[in-house]
Structure formats: structure tokens, C-alpha cells
Amino acid sequence: MKRIGTAAFIVMLWGLSASARANPLPGGQCLTCHAAEDAELAELWTTDIHAHAGLGCESCHGGDPTGETKEAAKGRGTGYKGAHSPMDITMVCGGCHADVDYMKERKPLLPTDQLDKYWTSEHGKLLKKGETKVAQCASCHGAHGILEVNDAKAPVYAANVPATCGHCHADAEYMAEFAIPTDQYEEYVGSVHGRALLEKKDVRGAPACNDCHGNHGAAPPTIDAITNICGTCHSYNAELFLDSPLAPAFEARSLADCVACHGKHEITHATDDWLEDEPGGACRKCHETGDEGSELALYYADTLSSIRMSFDEIDELLSEAEERGIDVTEGEDYKEAARQGLMQARTLIHAFSKPVMEEKVSEIAANQAAALEVGYAAINAFEERRRGLAISTLLLLLLTIAVAIKIRTLPPLD
């Protein structure tokens, strides 16, 4: 077993030396010794973005990478710093990444405000107070195998962020002393955002933790910030809500705008049932049956229900016409326009205004009526085709009979 291990180590070293020959990585004598002791470290180093940028171990840890003995490499006068404490890590990383002049020459497009933001985050604030369990740079980015953010293997790649945050925040034991919930990850995974990111891999559209909480400046959003955060993506909904009569009412009652109805990490797909005047309905959280808000909710529920029922009729009619081979593309176009209208109507709910909704509903109704008209015209056309076929068949039959009679009147064959 030992021999196998030695052989594997030699092969790995050979592999490392081969890759070093192809594209030599910095690390010098540090790597020669530490790679032999720590295979995982050696493997991580081959992918590290800093290693490929030519930064050796001494850039963070100090020491002399040319020293062939431990004393020569780490001894007095070499500037050797050894392993870093969490606070040291932020300062070492920030030493370069917060240095505008340094970064401008090496990675000009990379922001340099990460450290400043970090000190505004809950993590940074607690670290300053001496709490070392909080996340610092290496907690999320890793230490020796740091990858680009857009590398799908990076822990800070969009689809990996929930698991990276959840690594601490979903660990009830680890988080026990901080007195905050640890079910955010579980809730997020089942949410509409979580499914879009983790199942559909929508890394550009679906938000991960950092899209709402910030990354280096991660902190729980304040109530006032909620609409702006959700509105980053759902801008029209946010605009409608802020102009609606509900915005000041929410403010007066210190209700978190979007969150009050939609929830936070557990956000599910909003359905028309939310508007129903029944216990558990979104509006019933604040309104009571018969009040102005409840009446509006009832209007929304009835209107949307009526629109949905019309779609059933349209679908049935157009399918029937299509089955009979009649082109109903025009009807499908009207139906699609009405469907778009329905989506817009659902968004317009956030205006909490009956006249605004009525205008949209009349537009939807017009498109639905046009789709139905096309459907009925198609069914009529099919009936006309059948009548035309009956007439032409009759004419052809008469002609056929005439020819048959002619054949019978021809002179008999020999």
C-alpha cells in the first residue's frame, strides 16, 4: 500500500513538473517542500488564479522561496508570516485588492472597493469586534485554489453561492451563538428563485444570496431597501407599487413592501388564488371581508378568473378548427396578445387601482373576442367547405353517370 502511495506521489510530482515545464508556476522551494507534504495544496495551486498571474507563496505568506532549508526560507529576516488569522487574511487580500494603483496595472476592470464594503457588512463588523467565526475573503473564495468568479467550479460562481453561504448559515450548530435563523438555504432551494438558479441553471437571471444581500457588503436589507432590491429585477412591479396607495400605508405600518405578501427566501410563484377573499389569501393578511382592499381583491380575483375561463373557450374552439385543418394562426396571434395582456394585468395588480386594471382588461377582452371570432369563422368555413364538397360531388357524380351512360350506349366490343 505504501509502495502504491509512493508511486502515486512520484507520478503526481512528475505531472506537476511536466505542467511546470509547460507553464512554470511560481512557488519555488516552498512548493517543492509543501507539495510533497500536502497533495491537495499542490493540486489546488495548479488552478489558482494568483499562481497563474505569477504571484508566489511569498506574496501572501512572506519568506524566501529560494531558500533551500527551512531556516533559509522562513528564518529571521525573510519576512515570513506563516498561516494567517481571519483578520490578517482580510488585510493581506486587501493589501493588493484595495490598492487602486496596484490593481490598475494588473486587473484594471476589477473593483477595488471590496475591503471597504466588507467593513460595512455584518461579517466585517463582527470581525472587527473580534468574532473570528464570521466569513472573511478565504471563507468564500478559498485560499490556495482561488478561481475566477465566472468559473463554474468557483464557490462564488452564481450557481454555487447559495451552497457557499449555506455552508455556515444552514449549519444550526455553527450559527447557534448568532441567534439568526438557519433555514434560509432550505427555503431558498424550494423558492422560485432557487429553482430557477439551481435547477434551470439560470445564472444570469435568477438571484443568488448576494444579489439581494450584497456580496462583500453582505447584510440583511432594511425595510426601506426591500422595494429597491426586488425592483432591481422586478422594476415595473416596484414602480407600480411605489406609486400605489399601498406604499404609504405599508410605510406607516412598517411593513416590508414586497416581502409582506411574497415572503423572503421562500418566495413561491404568485397565483391568482392569492387574491381570493379566503383565510390565507395574501390580502386577508391585512384586510377584512367587505373593506375597500378586500373589495378590490375580489374584483381582481373575479376578473382574472373570467379571463382564464375565456381562454378555455378560445383554446377549445381553435383546437376544434385546427383539427378540421383550418388555418387559425390569426386567432392564435390574438390569443397570444391576450395572454400577454393577462401577464401584464397580473403585474398591474401592484398598482392597486381599479381604473388601471379596467383599461387592461378591456384590451384583453378585445383580443379574446377577436380570437373567438377567428375560431367561429373557421368552424363556419369548414361547414362551407363541406357544403361545397357536397355540391361538387353531386356535379361530379352526374358527370360520372353521364359518362357511364355514354359507355353503355357505345357499340358493343367484338
Added chain:
Amino acid sequence: MSTSPENRDRAFLAWLKDRYPITQFAEWAEHKTVPVGRNAFWYYFGGITLFLFLIQVGTGIMLMFYYKGSADTAFESVRFISAKVPFGWLVRSVHAWSANLMILSVFIHMFSVFFMRAYRKPRELTWLSGIVLLALLLGFGFSGYLLPWNELAFFATKVGTDIIGVIPVIGEPIMYVLRGGEEVTGSTLPRFFALHVALFPALLTIFIAAHLFFIQLQGIHEPEVWQEQPEKRKTMPFFPHFFAREMLLWLITLNILAVLAVFFPAELGVKADPFSPAPAGIKPEWYFLATFEFLKYMPAHVGPIEGEQFGLLLISIGFLVWVLVPWIDRGRHPTITKIVMAAGVLILVFLSIMTYLGWAA
């Protein structure tokens, strides 16, 4: 002199006779006969094919009034024909159904000629011209299928031209020319349109003329048994007896077309998108299904040859033997005749089974 219609007709006939050999033509037509017997029914299929071709020409010209043969406009123009042009749906559906019935009819015609051994001397060239006509009609079907530029047609054309590309040496250049590039794109459509409405009709007209010319010169093939038993020989005049019966079948065919067009109008489907993945269940038209299915059963490799190439080689050899049947079975050796007839039955069974399997797959 009276100017009654009858007198006007006579005057016109006299005018024609004065200028053209009308009398000889009338005499020839009067003496033209068609054999009568238990196989006589099959003689009508040549005429039915011709009738369907004439319908194709008529409806094809009408479709061209509105069809726009480019990738950006083809689908929309066919939709316009189907939805907006008065009776456009009828013309398009009749064109599509007539194409299918024509190919069915031409297959029936070919196999009836085969089993009646009408390909034998002196009708070898009639057989050959018939084979060319069959190939041209298949070309019409293949090129016409793409013209609506819908998803199914697009991918079926891709598969079809892929198969052509498998042919060694000449396959790839032919595929490239047909596609107008390495892939089926918007450049392919105008090429198929040009083939469908210009080259193929011109060639078909020439070969139909040759085919009919050979038949008029040599007369219709008579059953072999009449050579040994001339007393059994029975014929009917082409005009008016056979012609009237043919008319009867043409009227019935027309009515069948009308019924099919009303109850099963040609579908259009979804517009072709060259960048979308191929939908499941892509199949060619039914008359290519047997070849398509047969190639699917080929292994990856047969010796040094790729499976598909081997399959195409077998089909090509089979087709060549079919073309050369008049020279293989000259009627001199009953054993050869029996083998050829048995092979014909096997081919018919094979094509039917493969077509069914392809359809059911």
C-alpha cells in the same frame, strides 16, 4: 349558305384539313386499340398518373401566383395562401394530395407493367423512360416538400440530403450543390424551388412526350397468351371506348381529391428555424420511408464500408437490376422469368413492410 354551328364546325374542319394531315390522324386514332382482359384494369393507371400530373401543373401555377420562394417569405406566403387567398387552401391541398396520389399511381403503373412483363422487347425504351419519369416524380416530391419552409420539411430535407452525402465520391459535391452550402439553410430553398418549377417540369415534359410517343408507335402491350392463342385476342377501340372509361376514372379520382382536400387539408406546422434542435420523429414522405427505414437497420460498419454506404450500395444495385430487367428477362428462359417475377413480388413485399415499419416507428 346557313351559318348554323354545325356548318361552322364543318367549315373549320375543312380549313384545318386543307392545311394539316388531320385525316391521317383521325384514321390512326380510329384504329388505335387497347387489349381487353382480366388485366385491363391496370392499363388505366398510366392515364390516371397523367391526369394527376395535369392537376399538378394547374394547381402549381396557381400556387406560384402567391408563393414567395425565399426563407424569409416562403412560410408566410404559404400561410397566406392557406388562410387568406380565396380557395387557396383548396388549391394547396389538392396540389399536395395529387402529388401523393400521383406517386402512388405511378408505382401501381410500374408494378403492373412489371408483372404483365410489358417491359420486354420491343418496349425497353418505354420501360427506361418510365423509370426516368419515376425518378423525376420522386425529385418533384423531395423538392416540393421543402417549399413551405416548415420545421418538419426542413429537418426531413436535412436528413434526405445527408443520405445523398453518404454516396462515395459524388455524394458530397451533389449534397453541397443541392444545399447551396454545407448545411440546409435559406440558400437551399431557392435551389429546390428552381428544381421544382423549372428543371423538373422541363425534363418531365420531355420524358412524358417520349414515353407516350413510344406507346403510340408500338401500341399497348398485349397479353403473352394471345401469341399462342390468337383466337382469345380481344380489344376495344381507344376512342371512344377506352377513353370514356378513362374519363370515368379521372372523374372519380377528382372526387377523391376533393374529399381528401376538404377533410384532410395540407398542414403547415411551425416555421423552420435552422438554429433549433431537430424535433423528435422526423420522417420523410411515405415514398421515401422504405429507403429511410432500410438504412436505419444497417450496422455501423460492414467490413471496410460504413453501414449507410453499404445500404445505399445495396439499394443502388437493386435499382440497377430493376432498370435492366428488360435485358435480364427477355422471355427466352422460363426459369429466369420465374426468378424475376418472384423477385418482383419480394421487392413489393419488402417495400410494403419497410414503409409500414417506417410509418409505425
